[in-house]
Amino acid sequence: MSSRKTISPGTAKQDEFTPNLRILIVSLTLAAVAQAMPLAGQQGPGQEGFQPLARQAAEAQRQGQGEQAIRLYLQALRIRPKWPDGWRNVGILLADRKEYARAEAAFRNLLDIEPKNGAGWALLGLCEFEQGRYDEAYAHMRHGGILGVGSAELETVSLYHAALVMIVKGEFEVAQRHLSRLAHYGVGDEDVVLAFGLTALRIASLPEKVSGPERELALRVGKIDFDAVHARFADTVAAYNQLLAELPHTPRLHFAFGNALLNAGHFEEALAEMQKELELNPDHTMALLQSALTWVRLSEPERGLPFAERAARLLPQSFAAHYVYGWTLYKVGQVDRAIPELEQSIKLEPGSALTHYALSQVYARAGRKQDAARERETFARLSQKATPASSAMGAREYSGTPTESLPTAPEP
Numbered sequence: 001m002s003s004r005k006t007i008s009p010g011t012a013k014q015d016e017f018t019p020n021l022r023i024l025i026v027s028l029t030l031a032a033v034a035q036a037m038p039l040a041g042q043q044g045p046g047q048e049g050f051q052p053l054a055r056q057a058a059e060a061q062r063q064g065q066g067e068q069a070i071r072l073y074l075q076a077l078r079i080r081p082k083w084p085d086g087w088r089n090v091g092i093l094l095a096d097r098k099e100y101a102r103a104e105a106a107f108r109n110l111l112d113i114e115p116k117n118g119a120g121w122a123l124l125g126l127c128e129f130e131q132g133r134y135d136e137a138y139a140h141m142r143h144g145g146i147l148g149v150g151s152a153e154l155e156t157v158s159l160y161h162a163a164l165v166m167i168v169k170g171e172f173e174v175a176q177r178h179l180s181r182l183a184h185y186g187v188g189d190e191d192v193v194l195a196f197g198l199t200a201l202r203i204a205s206l207p208e209k210v211s212g213p214e215r216e217l218a219l220r221v222g223k224i225d226f227d228a229v230h231a232r233f234a235d236t237v238a239a240y241n242q243l244l245a246e247l248p249h250t251p252r253l254h255f256a257f258g259n260a261l262l263n264a265g266h267f268e269e270a271l272a273e274m275q276k277e278l279e280l281n282p283d284h285t286m287a288l289l290q291s292a293l294t295w296v297r298l299s300e301p302e303r304g305l306p307f308a309e310r311a312a313r314l315l316p317q318s319f320a321a322h323y324v325y326g327w328t329l330y331k332v333g334q335v336d337r338a339i340p341e342l343e344q345s346i347k348l349e350p351g352s353a354l355t356h357y358a359l360s361q362v363y364a365r366a367g368r369k370q371d372a373a374r375e376r377e378t379f380a381r382l383s384q385k386a387t388p389a390s391s392a393m394g395a396r397e398y399s400g401t402p403t404e405s406l407p408t409a410p411e412p
Contacts, residue, residue: 050079054086066093084113091123100130118147122158129161138165156187163195170204173406183229190219197222200256202286217247221256233264251280255287267294285311289324289406301331312341319349320406323358330362338362353382354407 057072073090077083091106104127110120121144129137141158149155159178166175176199182192194207197218203210210218220243228236240257247253258273271294277287288311295304305328312318312325326341342359349355360375 047079050076053079054083057086057089061089061093066097069093081109082113084110084117087113088120088123091127095123095127095130098130100127103127104131116147118144118149119151119154120144121147122149122154125158126161129165134165134168138162152185156182156185160187160192160195163199164206167195167198168204168206170202172199172202175199179226180229183226188226193222193226194218195222196225200225200259201252202255203252217250217253221253225256225260228260236260236264249280252277252284254280255284255290258287259290262290262294267298270294283314285314285318285321288314289321292324292328293406296328296331301328304328305332317348319345319352319355322348323352323355323407326362327358330358330365335362335366339366349407351382352407353379356382 053072053076057069057076060066060069060072070090070093073086073093077086077090080086087106087110091103091110094100094103094106104124107120107124107127111117111124114120121140123144125137125139125141125144128134128140141162145155145158149158159182163175163178163182166172166178175195179192179196179199182188183196191207194210194215197203197220198205198207198210200221201218203214203218224236224239224243227239240260244253244257254273254277258270258277261267261270261273271291274287274291274294277284278291281287288307292304292308292311295301295307308321308325308328312321315321322341322345326338326345329335329338329341339359339362342355342362345355346352346359356375356379360372360379363369363372363375
């Protein structure tokens with residue numbers, strides 16, 4: 001962390017927060033006020049006046065007088081700059097008023113004092129998210145989750161925003177894991193349901209940027225996928241069939257149903273839905289990739305090869321597309337053609353453990369023993385690093401054995 005950030009009293013804004021963060025801020029404010037009062041006897045030399053200011057700040061915060069509370073906290077912090085509760089409360093109050101840059105500075109000051117404060121890292125990440133710095137936000141929220149945030153509300157809001165980062169980046173499988181955990185926690189408001197829908201339909205956008213019929217479709221699909229976390233699979237199939245009967249020619253919808261079928265192991269039915277999607281949109285790259293891998297899984301890789309080849313041609317900068325094409329070529333026995341595809345996949349994304357494992361298999365088949373050993377070592381190192389941590393935010397790609405599934409990029 002850098003040296004202490006200066007925060008001017010400023011004039012706070014009163015813009016409305018999103019519902020999720022508003023609930024979080026109210027909860028955190030109540031907890032923060034309870035901890036803001038310094039204990040008697042803590043005042044040291046040169047700190048005269050600190051305790052009255054701290055008490056006045058806490059009272060102003062309790063009374064909902066945010067701007068005055070910020071001013072009083074900053075006065076107290078000029079006397080005692082190493083007061084962690086003061087920086088935390090200033091950050092919460094500023095975030096409540098959408099002063100994200102100033103709130104970020106407050107949380108960084110808190111973390112200078114308490115670098116293992118998981119809640120501080122999560123709150124810092126949320127402020128960075130609101131400023132559009134998604135990679136930093138994700139990394140800091142994840143770090144906070146590993147340390148432990150100490151608040152169910154903060155954990156769920158961090159998890160939701162982590163899912164949004166993965167949606168925007170197109171890492172939908174990772175987003176799905178975060179959202180499924182939220183569903184298991186019982187968090188199912190409209191924001192979460194919409195995020196489920198964006199993930200299922202592979203719409204790489206923030207919820208507030210989706211409107212009109214697209215938003216309505218995402219909400220309906222999201223409701224199906226959210227319910228699927230707890231529902232019988234037959235209920236999920238019935239819900240998708242009902243929606244498709246109403247909207248049979250809607251782009252992305254057959255893919256969403258096909259992906260749900262794939263996740264449940266209904267491969268033939270999934271292929272039929274992917275084919276219907278491709279009839280509507282022959283360039284639907286995710287349907288192409290999933291079709292290719294599903295045929296490989298069914299031990300008919302030659303039927304998957306045209307799908308994989310087309311996807312790689314449409315997505316020349318996609319490490320996943322080159323992986324699928326290379327792995328499919330390997331499965332049909334075209335080892336010499338498989339190698340450059342998998343090497344290109346690794347060049348585009350060196351951190352994918354699954355791709356290194358696949359390339360080790362192909363090198364071994366080609367008799368390149370040293371290259372195969374090197375790739376196995378890289379796979380082992382990345383897999384150990386990627387093993388999910390115990391916290392909600394600790395998970396990333398983990399592939400203990402090769403599978404016919406799409407690799408995911410390492411999380412920030």
